[in-house]
Amino acid sequence: MSEHALSDLREPLVTEPRTMAGITDEVCAPMERRPSILWTLAFLVAVVALAIGVWAVQHTIRKGIGVWGLNKTVGWAFDITNFVFWVGIGHAGTLISAILFLFRQKWRTSVNRAAEAMTLFAVMCAGLFPIIHMGRPWLGFWMLPYPNTRGSLWVNFRSPLLWDVFAISTYFIVSAVFWYVGLLPDLATVRDRAKGLKRRIFGVLALGWNGSQKTWLRYETVYLLLAALATPLVLSVHTIVSMDFATSVLPGWHTPIFPPYFVAGAVFSGFAMVLTLMIITRKIMRWEHLITVRHLENMTKVIIVTGGIVGLAYGTEFFMAWYSGNMYEAFTFKNRAFGPYGWAYWIMVSCNVGVPQLFWIKKVRTSPWMILILALLINVGMWFERFVIIVTSLHRDFLPSSWAMYAPTLIELAILLGSFGLFFTLFLLFTRVLPMISIAEVKGVLGFAARKREAAAAAKAKAGGSSAPGGVGLPIAASKERS
Amino acid sequence: MTSGLLVAYFEDENGLLRAAREARAAGLKIHDAYTPYAVHGLDAAMGQRPSRLPWVTLLCGLTGTLLAFWFQRWTSAVSWPINVGGKPAHSFPAFIPVAFEFTVLLAALGTVAALFIRVGLRPRVGLPRVLPRVTNDRFALALCTDGEDFNGAAAAELCRNAGACEVSAVEEAP
Numbered sequence: 129m130s131e132h133a134l135s136d137l138r139e140p141l142v143t144e145p146r147t148m149a150g151i152t153d154e155v156c157a158p159m160e161r162r163p164s165i166l167w168t169l170a171f172l173v174a175v176v177a178l179a180i181g182v183w184a185v186q187h188t189i190r191k192g193i194g195v196w197g198l199n200k201t202v203g204w205a206f207d208i209t210n211f212v213f214w215v216g217i218g219h220a221g222t223l224i225s226a227i228l229f230l231f232r233q234k235w236r237t238s239v240n241r242a243a244e245a246m247t248l249f250a251v252m253c254a255g256l257f258p259i260i261h262m263g264r265p266w267l268g269f270w271m272l273p274y275p276n277t278r279g280s281l282w283v284n285f286r287s288p289l290l291w292d293v294f295a296i297s298t299y300f301i302v303s304a305v306f307w308y309v310g311l312l313p314d315l316a317t318v319r320d321r322a323k324g325l326k327r328r329i330f331g332v333l334a335l336g337w338n339g340s341q342k343t344w345l346r347y348e349t350v351y352l353l354l355a356a357l358a359t360p361l362v363l364s365v366h367t368i369v370s371m372d373f374a375t376s377v378l379p380g381w382h383t384p385i386f387p388p389y390f391v392a393g394a395v396f397s398g399f400a401m402v403l404t405l406m407i408i409t410r411k412i413m414r415w416e417h418l419i420t421v422r423h424l425e426n427m428t429k430v431i432i433v434t435g436g437i438v439g440l441a442y443g444t445e446f447f448m449a450w451y452s453g454n455m456y457e458a459f460t461f462k463n464r465a466f467g468p469y470g471w472a473y474w475i476m477v478s479c480n481v482g483v484p485q486l487f488w489i490k491k492v493r494t495s496p497w498m499i500l501i502l503a504l505l506i507n508v509g510m511w512f513e514r515f516v517i518i519v520t521s522l523h524r525d526f527l528p529s530s531w532a533m534y535a536p537t538l539i540e541l542a543i544l545l546g547s548f549g550l551f552f553t554l555f556l557l558f559t560r561v562l563p564m565i566s567i568a569e570v571k572g573v574l575g576f577a578a579r580k581r582e583a584a585a586a587a588k589a590k591a592g593g594s595s596a597p598g599g600v601g602l603p604i605a606a607s608k609e610r611s
Numbered sequence: 612m613t614s615g616l617l618v619a620y621f622e623d624e625n626g627l628l629r630a631a632r633e634a635r636a637a638g639l640k641i642h643d644a645y646t647p648y649a650v651h652g653l654d655a656a657m658g659q660r661p662s663r664l665p666w667v668t669l670l671c672g673l674t675g676t677l678l679a680f681w682f683q684r685w686t687s688a689v690s691w692p693i694n695v696g697g698k699p700a701h702s703f704p705a706f707i708p709v710a711f712e713f714t715v716l717l718a719a720l721g722t723v724a725a726l727f728i729r730v731g732l733r734p735r736v737g738l739p740r741v742l743p744r745v746t747n748d749r750f751a752l753a754l755c756t757d758g759e760d761f762n763g764a765a766a767a768e769l770c771r772n773a774g775a776c777e778v779s780a781v782e783e784a785p
Binding site: 149152284287291294328331342358569 | 644646650657661662664665682683690695698706708713722723727729732733734736738741742746748
């Protein structure tokens with residue numbers, strides 16, 4: 129709505145006529161009405177899945193990790209696959225909230241809040257797996273360098289596993305802070321329209337925000353700084369996760385392309401998860417004008433790019449296996465594609481390299497249902513990518529006498545189910561208790577293409593002689609020419 | 612501090628920006644503005660200086676880097692050196708990842724803490740004073756009335772001309 133520096137070329141980001149108060153009402157509505165039957169059902173399913181997972185975890189902890197399908201050859205499998213999978217999911221949230229912010233991609237405004245929430249919940253799920261894998265999770269604090277009576281015996285700072293502890297915990301803390309800071313103006317908005325206890329709770333959470341420009345000026349500065357800090361952080365997290373593998377001497381793991389390969393894969397899978405959640409959300413909440421087809425389309429484009437990088441990495445690995453002339457390396461990759469786990473490899477390749485190519489077709493990437501199906505396939509593919517990398521590299525190592533096969537037990541499957549239960553329980557709760565869309569940021573982009581719309585409306589009025597558009601409040605009616 | 616404020620309300624940001632510019636040109640002292648979202652260009656219109664918080668980020672970040680490098684060196688090479696794979700005790704490159712993470716952690720937490728302290732955001736029991744609707748759909752410009760030659764009627768007129776829908780006097784600043 130500003131008079132300055134808004135190009136007419138900008139497309140509207142909110143594709144229905146809405147006033148500022150309208151946006152507030154609309155975004156706060158899910159928090160203020162009773163849950164729908166659909167929500168209740170989804171929540172029940174999620175809680176049941178979570179309960180199954182909790183049971184499986186306590187069973188694992190009571191009996192020891194012998195209840196899993198691991199053996200002395202395949203010491204990492206399902207659990208670490210899930211860990212890497214969930215950390216990867218989280219990356220898209222930070223990419224949307226921080227990297228797109230730095231690149232001034234204004235379309236991020238209506239999806240960043242939910243995407244960041246997704247990041248937090250995904251990192252929570254991820255963090256649980258290494259802790260469960262310890263077998264004695266009550267000793268988890270041994271990972272921290274604290275003065276102790278054993279010497280002090282310090283942690284090994286040369287170990288990538290320890291780097292992981294620092295990377296994941298920093299990532300979680302910084303993401304949470306970034307998310308909370310982003311929430312502040314909206315918490316105040318909710319506070320000022322709530323009554324009774326809710327008003328008090330949000331009053332505490334909003335920290336006394338009153339919309340002061342003195343605060344906004346510094347707030348904007350800090351938000352930019354946090355985005356600038358979160359950007360290298362998110363790239364570092366999956367880089368360090370990949371170093372868990374890359375710094376070993378195992379063929380199939382010992383490759384310097386792992387960091388970029390993992391980061392691209394993380395963003396790839398994360399965007400697939402964001403799309404899954406957003407398509408369902410916009411449908412249920414009827415927010416098609418806030419989370420528009422353009423948002424979805426932009427995200428599919430990110431998927432095409434990152435999917436391409438992932439495909440290139442698959443090819444590079446095979447090329448290097450041949451070009452290096454290393455027989456162990458060559459065997460690992462032959463075994464990966466044509467060995468006993470070949471099926472998993474080909475699921476991975478078809479879902480991660482084949483499926484995203486369909487997004488080159490405009491019809492596919494503008495159809496929410498098609499995107500949803502493809503995004504789910506990509507998530508399956510990315511889960512299998514981690515499984516393939518971990519299990520096929522381990523199960524046939526240097527000594528044929530130690531070769532073994534791995535299959536997950538029901539307990540391990542239940543823990544994976546439980547992590548999805550945790551993720552969706554938290555996400556569904558989030559949709560009920562906090563504004564899912566950044567109200568303040570969406571208000572800031574309401575004015576995009578206002579002049580263009582006014583011109584279009586004027587032309588229409590001239591041609592058809594119909595009644596004048598606009599009316600009360602702000603001239604923020606949006607053209608429907610896109611939609 | 613302020614003896615009272617003259618608050619002008621606007622339905623859109625253009626009126627607020629115009630009023631802020633004109634009030635400054637007319638020599639009026641602006642106490643603050645209250646907006647539902649960050650209005651771009653308002654800092655310039657109000658003549659605000661850029662925030663110095665980036666310096667806090669730099670300082671906290673550097674502290675994190677140095678602290679992490681020092682601590683890793685001290686634990687690995689001084690307090691209890693352990694031979695891991697024949698690597699030197701002070702294996703500097705291996706300490707970079709943790710130092711980086713710690714840099715980001717301290718910088719982020721320090722910056723946010725500095726913001727909260729600087730603008731007085733803190734959990735509080737009572738509710739803060741908020742001008743009506745400024746966290747929803749109205750913009751407010753608060754002018755100081757304690758100037759020697761402050762003319763309330765003229766200031767209100769200036770705001771109305773800029774597009775204010777309501778002008779009222781407020782005893783105490785929010």
